[in-house]
Amino acid sequence: MSAAGPSAQDPAPGPGVDVSRLSVRLGVLLRAGVVSSAVLLALGVALTVGLDPSLPIDRTLDLGALGTWGVSTPGIVLTALGFAVLLATPVARVVVSLAAFARAGERDFVGIVAAVLVVLFASVLVGLWA
Amino acid sequence: MLALVLLGILFLAVAAGVLGSLLGLGGGMVIVPGLVLLFGLDVHLAIAASLISIIATSAGSASRYARRGLLHLRLGFFLEVATAVGGLLGAVLTAVVLVGPVGTTVLFLIFAVVAVSAMGLVLRDLRRGGVVEPAPDPVADRWRLHGEMPGEGSVPARPFRVGRVREGLALSLVAGVASGLLGIGGGLYKVPAMTGLMGVPFKMASATSSLMIGVTAAAGALVYLTHGSVPPLVAAPVAVGTLAGTTVGTRLHAVASSRLLRMVFLAVVLVAVVFMVLRGLGVTSVA
Numbered sequence: 479m480s481a482a483g484p485s486a487q488d489p490a491p492g493p494g495v496d497v498s499r500l501s502v503r504l505g506v507l508l509r510a511g512v513v514s515s516a517v518l519l520a521l522g523v524a525l526t527v528g529l530d531p532s533l534p535i536d537r538t539l540d541l542g543a544l545g546t547w548g549v550s551t552p553g554i555v556l557t558a559l560g561f562a563v564l565l566a567t568p569v570a571r572v573v574v575s576l577a578a579f580a581r582a583g584e585r586d587f588v589g590i591v592a593a594v595l596v597v598l599f600a601s602v603l604v605g606l607w608a
Numbered sequence: 609m610l611a612l613v614l615l616g617i618l619f620l621a622v623a624a625g626v627l628g629s630l631l632g633l634g635g636g637m638v639i640v641p642g643l644v645l646l647f648g649l650d651v652h653l654a655i656a657a658s659l660i661s662i663i664a665t666s667a668g669s670a671s672r673y674a675r676r677g678l679l680h681l682r683l684g685f686f687l688e689v690a691t692a693v694g695g696l697l698g699a700v701l702t703a704v705v706l707v708g709p710v711g712t713t714v715l716f717l718i719f720a721v722v723a724v725s726a727m728g729l730v731l732r733d734l735r736r737g738g739v740v741e742p743a744p745d746p747v748a749d750r751w752r753l754h755g756e757m758p759g760e761g762s763v764p765a766r767p768f769r770v771g772r773v774r775e776g777l778a779l780s781l782v783a784g785v786a787s788g789l790l791g792i793g794g795g796l797y798k799v800p801a802m803t804g805l806m807g808v809p810f811k812m813a814s815a816t817s818s819l820m821i822g823v824t825a826a827a828g829a830l831v832y833l834t835h836g837s838v839p840p841l842v843a844a845p846v847a848v849g850t851l852a853g854t855t856v857g858t859r860l861h862a863v864a865s866s867r868l869l870r871m872v873f874l875a876v877v878l879v880a881v882v883f884m885v886l887r888g889l890g891v892t893s894v895a
Binding site: 497500501509516519520522523531532533535540541554557558560561564567569571575586587590593597598601604605606608 | 843844
């Protein structure tokens with residue numbers, strides 16, 4: 479414990495999470511997720527527009543009706559996959575963090591991080607219901 | 609023609625990405641007005657597309673800040689509960705409640721109010737000359753939220769104490785609602801909350817905000833996506849463009865001064881306020 483009091487880098491009573499190491503690991507995860515999603519999105523949109531340049535710019539995505547995009551369906555499927563990877567990236571960040579706090583025995587932060595995961599899951603349900 | 613429009617959207621997104629990564633924001637304050645005013649997009653669709661892109665901005669920026677030890681993970685997770693709940697609520701309000709001509713006008717005016725309030729928070733921070741030193745807070749002690757700013761070059765590492773956690777949580781909830789409601793990351797509330805209220809150094813607050821806005825935006829974006837409200841031909845180039853913009857922005861972050869970053873923030877928000885008020889009053893798009 480430093481002279482200024484406890485810090486985020488000090489471990490909890492007991493082992494505690496190595497915050498620096500977790501931070502680096504999360505950075506790698508975030509980068510991998512966002513780069514792969516960007517590739518999928520770029521390819522998907524290019525293919526979609528290439529297959530059907532007459533598409534309206536403001537047409538919305540219905541995940542249950544991807545086949546209704548006609549000839550551009552392969553492109554929109556790739557684009558939807560890109561969105562899925564992009565949205566999964568912060569979720570994966572939360573899951574990895576949850577596991578790290580659980581392994582370190584920090585039950586209070588396991589609860590905090592689990593609550594975030596519950597809210598994200600609720601968002602999916604609310605969108606489907608609304 | 610469609611290809612040209614997509615290129616224009618891509619360019620807008622790159623500019624937003626640069627600003628977003630520099631300021632700990634998601635770029636939504638640039639993207640939403642830009643899509644509405646320059647490309648004539650419905651504001652609800654612009655908000656949905658912006659939230660998708662904010663996730664890309666967050667991941668791109670935060671991955672770089674992680675290597676530099678600038679992420680205050682414990683505080684970020686702690687505040688994320690509030691911002692995620694807020695993001696969900698805000699998205700429901702926009703997607704379900706604030707629809708039609710009246711709802712749309714209300715959205716524009718709320719955008720202006722939120723932006724002006726954020727400017728006030730940053731100005732208050734600026735007048736104090738930077739980070740406050742909050743009074744001791746047992747909540748911060750209990751949850752081990754105090755931190756240490758890593759050293760850079762000849763500047764040694766500097767521990768700091770975090771305070772006013774309850775106020776920070778409340779403001780984080782507001783930031784989350786603003787995020788889901790308006791397609792912004794909420795960093796315009798989170799960063800001043802962490803610096804002006806809680807005592808976190810600006811660069812760490814900005815970096816931590818960059819991480820947090822990913823989850824905040826995801827909470828809202830998941831609502832829009834499952835609700836069928838995301839325009840993929842807009843959202844995809846916006847996401848790719850903002851990611852490219854953050855690549856440039858985070859490289860500038862290391863050399864930009866905290867005061868300069870906050871001044872840029874004020875200028876950007878002021879421009880956004882002017883345009884959104886004009887739009888709310890019935891000024892048509894440029895496109």
